[in-house]
Amino acid sequence: MSNSPPPLPSAAVTDLADFPGRLSPMLVKELRQGLRTNLFTIAFILLQAFMILCILIGAADPGSSEATGFFWFFVVVSLLVIQPLRGFNALSSEYTLNTMDLIQMTELNSWRITLGKWTALNAQSLLLAIGILPYLVMRYFLGGVNFVSDLGTLGLMLIGSLLASAVIIGCSAFKNYVLRVILLVGCFFGYIFLTAILFDFGTPSSSKITLTILFSIYGIFFFLSFGASRIGPMSENHATRKRLVAILFAAISLAFYSWNDEDAFLFSALILGLSVLDAITEPPPIPEAVLRPFAGNPIKRLFAHFFSPGWHTGIWYTGLVFLLWSGAVLLLQELNLTGYGLGEGCLIVLCCGAMITFPLIIIHLFLKKVTNTQMHFGSYAFIQAAVALLTMLIFAVASSASGISEILYMVGLLPSVTLLGLNDGDIDANWYFILAMAAILVISLLIPLFRAFPLYKEMKEAYREIRKS
Amino acid sequence: MSEENSTQEDTAPEEIVEKENLPPTLPKRETVPSSPAIESGVVPAIEVNNLSRWFEGVHAVRGISFSIAPGKVVGFVGANGAGKTTTMRIIATLDYPNRGVVKVGGVDVVQYPGQVRKKIGWMPDHYGTYKHMTVLEYLDFFARALGYSGEERLERVEEIMEFTDLTTLSNRLINKLSKGMGQRLCLGRALLHDPDVLILDEPAAGLDPKARVELKHLIRILAEEGKTVFISSHILSELGEMCDELLFINQGRMIHHGSAESLKRGAEEKTMVNVKVAGDPKALEEWAEMAPNVKWKDSTKAGGRIEIDSLDPEEIALVLKRMIKADIAVTEFHQEERNLEDAFIEILGEIEESGGSIVS
Known part of the structure; x- marks a missing residue:
């Protein structure tokens, strides 16, 4: 055996020492590519130029509101618009470049792929934010600003950038450009709506800030997991973790009732709502590859019926979380913590459930072919977008006509119309609406449940095969 | 021992001269040894049993079965849409069968995709590249993604660049490479983890004659090292020179499985x-x-x-x-020898006449 040392790598190969070996391969790849793109370079240079401009304006007129407005406008555009939007094609580009298959043949799973892309994008946002810091200091020396408050605002924007980039990267899993745009528009309006309700354009309480941070953490996790599960091979299981984490975060949110915060109800609904709409539109996996860990005993198999991947288990999961959540909300109602009456509470709970499951009736009756494909979610999103437009149209017509209540009684079978009508006081929480919403909810779960029978049979077969092997 | 595994001592003199001009052989990755089952020749490298795959009412593959022994170079021939890529993607764990069982080195591709991926190197017909990446960074990314770290990663990248003759192009952006260089890079990527089985989908498509000769050369070296190579191509004459066996597929059905010689001779x-x-x-x-x-x-x-x-x-x-x-x-x-194109057309004609499949 030779004692000579192994040959050293050539000069060319030592060029690879730019990133340490322990960093995620995806992060290294994305940073190498991202830092070379023109968009990052242009954004960085433009931001620096605008910062200098703002400082010059500020120097000419210290404490001017225009200079402050311009300064934060450019920071917001860079960190909350340009940087997150760079992730618009993050996952779908791997398909267009024909590289997704190659990556999936390695040891990287789809979660690591998605997380790597998100981390790389935010590492670049951090670079931009660090580039802004000297100008914050200069503004302080020019006078008229609170440095600590500015620093806090920059930090909050970075957190916002984390969430926005997670949303955009998660949605980039879909190859369909229109679908991605619809999702982003939906998320944007959802964000505006949520901000308006939560903060009521005033100073938020500490429990609201805590809930917002909690929801942001869940939002980042959800959208990254959502993207990962949509690009991942059908042998990967992301559903179990996604669904359990949603229940955990919803439970923590509901715990905020003890601080008498009514918005905890809304947060928990949002967390479970996101999780449910993902669960009921997931394509069914390859049963044998995914069900192996659950095949052991009857309890695990029962657990898999709610938490294994696929829309067929998503239906059971929806039923379960709806029962748990409505039970918790109605219990808290009894304790008089929510501030709603019993009938009103019941109707809100039913409307929330029916609003999410309502498109399933159309999909499982008229678009059966899409249910086993990625277009399941696409169809769901298109139906929800159409329903949102219809709801706005109905309210626009109803508000301009006299006798709004009569109109809403006629078209109030759309859960979104009922919910908004109830919120605006145009609809009373009576038995007509309660029964209608309960019927929609039950029917929209029963139809897919009936259609899922062959998939339950496949699950049974898979358990048999696994036990045999 | 198969011919591909034969040593230089029992090789004809003219073959020895040819071998001396070949690029250096590819060192094995020591951390992931080849499957003992494959080396002993007991378990087929690829085993496809009654495989069917359909999409939205279209039958891409209809109950095909075949088996490939370790160390063989097998050509997969068929017209566009015959089901070649679908079959290869299923073997590579990138798609799944609606019916049937597929095993690589005795491991089921559906049940244990992760284990199968360690055994195979996959080269698709449209190789994927990144616009803002150099050759070196591309190989480094995949080496990292395959679990290599530290010095081992650098050594492996260097070995692959030497084998594929890309060392001088290491800092060139991938989108500046010619198609032939790109295919060599893609082959290098597929070899990074030293797989037992290589699945190459149309590797010679769109290559100029020089690049084709180079690619053929590399595949021959890999075959000599004992790797199982499953390769699809439209260029039948090239497959005939390279392959021990040929599989013909038409409209999702197997129509021939045999050596190039038996095909040339005819029935x-x-x-x-x-x-x-x-x-x-x-x-x-x-x-x-x-x-x-x-x-x-x-x-x-x-x-x-x-x-x-x-x-x-x-x-x-x-x-x-x-x-x-x-x-x-x-x-x-x-x-006189029938050329493979004639043989293929003749088999297709026989199929049409008999209305069934012929597997020899």
């Missing part, structure tokens, strides 16, 4: 010989009509084509001896 036990003579070719025709086991087919410029009712080389030599004994001045006696 009938006959040999076609082209004979040239000095002087009047009429004498050859008269002799052929009288001779046993010989049939005159047609005349050529200085002779004619005869059909011998045998494939046995001794029988064929005997016909030549008899010809010379009969004072026919033979200047050329050349055994």
